[in-house]
Amino acid sequence: MLTAAPSLESQMLQAGARARAAASALAQAPSDARTAALNGMARNLRAARDAILAANADDVARAKAIGRDAAFIDRLALSPERLEAIAAGVETIAALPDPVGVTTDDWTRPNGLRIARVRTPLGVIGMIFESRPNVAADASALAIRSGNAIILRGGSDSAESVNALSAPLRAALRDADLPEDAIQTAPSADRDAVGMMLDGLGGAIDVIIPRGGKSLVERVQREARVPVFAHLEGICHTYVHERADAEKAIVITVNAKMRRVSVCGATETLLVDQSIAPSLLPRVADALREAGCVLRGDAQARAITPMQEATEQDWRTEYLAPILSVRVVAGIDEAIAHIARYGSQHTESIVTEDAAMAEAFLRRVDSAIVLHNASTQFADGGEFGFGGEIGIATGRLHARGPVGAEQLTTFKYVVRGDGQVRP
């Protein structure tokens, strides 16, 4: 007798239903069980090292065979050191305070009703990512810490690595008497699986989190029928105010641009007040060039120190490369207006010794992260003390900035009475 294989759609819907059921069970489970599972995940990842590295070697060999470039291979490849870092990251998340069940606010009404706002898990997270297999472990750990189920859908290039990583994670859930379906991998690398997740799997997915290049995030933001935590790009600004300390301005700007040029918190545009530009900009430019950075400036900047010409398009470009656009501005109003016009509401910093100007910038700039006298490269969940991040969001609802375990929760109102009825 022949049995037809279940369709991709029915497989995906079943995965969603299993995730929903697992999320319900997980939400009821004690904090200790989830902590035990997380510590078990770290142990299991170390124990499964050889299997994971072998699977990853297969993925890497296939990627090389189809001509993927060196940067792609670097994102895909695991090593004993990288795997140890993944396991250590899971342990860090295991040690985080449990956000679930925490009362964030409570008050008593005149009629005696006591109302509390209590954190609860969000539910089911759909994680859509590309070649970096470590995302599977990082995201799963943050999901379990916050009492959520997760469905992982990695790129087809990393499919074997992701399966090899998720097996020990699921085993750790079982060992802690938690439902292993709280962590699932999409049953197929078929591109249609992504579309089904963006549709919410029949209401099973509460939020989609994409991690990857701009085209992936664009597709997710365009097509998703469920909420998305994401940033499309990080066009971050460092603004050097006329009352900046010159040494801080140089050190912060070089770090903000050049520490790692490929991260979303890297500064892409430097704004400098015109009163300080003649003295400061040549020094900043020298330091940047020495670090390997190419500068593109407006007319005023180029009149001060030679650099390429910046076009209108430069102000809108996330280079993710050792290139910095430079603009001389009349003062804080012009700097804030430039950021409002060209920025991506991700991360912006002001360098100044003038406390009032700093506070004005921090208040007026409408970005997820605003900094004073610090590098934009601090835009990172680990640097914020979140023990990791599942992504960085530039949307305005629910999650903004680095998304850690706490922002993977929602809340409910718990009302305790003694027979009150409403008049």
Add this chain to the structure above:
Amino acid sequence: MLTAAPSLESQMLQAGARARAAASALAQAPSDARTAALNGMARNLRAARDAILAANADDVARAKAIGRDAAFIDRLALSPERLEAIAAGVETIAALPDPVGVTTDDWTRPNGLRIARVRTPLGVIGMIFESRPNVAADASALAIRSGNAIILRGGSDSAESVNALSAPLRAALRDADLPEDAIQTAPSADRDAVGMMLDGLGGAIDVIIPRGGKSLVERVQREARVPVFAHLEGICHTYVHERADAEKAIVITVNAKMRRVSVCGATETLLVDQSIAPSLLPRVADALREAGCVLRGDAQARAITPMQEATEQDWRTEYLAPILSVRVVAGIDEAIAHIARYGSQHTESIVTEDAAMAEAFLRRVDSAIVLHNASTQFADGGEFGFGGEIGIATGRLHARGPVGAEQLTTFKYVVRGDGQVRP
């Protein structure tokens, strides 16, 4: 020379752009200016009383002429008393603490960076409602309290009333040197205007809030391309546990069902433990019938006291009428399972003197509001102390339960350093 009238689409997009600009200005405005505007709104509403009532009388006459029923006319009609209540409501909101700029969390990192989470306005709210004109004033006041701009789109039946209400609101913004475009009415009663708002007006709208019947909310949830704060229905449960105090159970159940049957927090299903049902259910049933309620029960309930038969469909029905479905359950697990299966994650209450059982119910039931020994009709922003509500949400992201001024804010991270760079 002939000039073509601008298309509805271009008018709507312009309204969106003006709202976005107004929101930016409003976010920068001091709290005092917004408070002054809110108090001015209340004054202006009272001063414009005759014009508002005249416009409303026109709307009512038109509604009667096209055969709208009495309940519809009641929702639409204003009176001097109702208008005074609207003005007083705006004053209540004016007196609320300003949520904008409040630091909800702050900490210092080992490197000395001081990180604060600070509330900021959401941006632009798209309010889509039906016949009740008071929504225009209530929603506008909550939007301005929280620093947001709002675009109002009422039903065509209430168009004149809404315009007459919004004029004094806008005047109060002008008088407080705030942008009047922070409150706008959609330029047309054309149904297509709703579709354009659900599409976000080119990114101008941050959240849509529908207020009205189920078909409106369904359309909004189905078509919206931007986040929505809403509840489709309130299938609320009162669960009488075996250790309930009988008097409390009777008073709470009658209030939860019958205080007002048309509100979303009205109880639609009563669950009673089988051990207490034989003694308690006849008394509860008598009290409900005396208040004018029709009962529909499962077999066990009907064996105890006569009532209509409840079908599977009854457990899924929001009656919004003096009808109550009744089910006898084996205990708390069965009660929670029933709520998980048939409920709408809105509001549920347990009546019991057993503190441990109460806490289990409050923890395990996954609804926006869970109560112990209190009526489900407390599901209301005013009763929560929010000074009003723009709606009640059963979604899981950002806003849940009664949505007041605080939940119309988002946040940003403000990071203060002294030259820190990332290693």
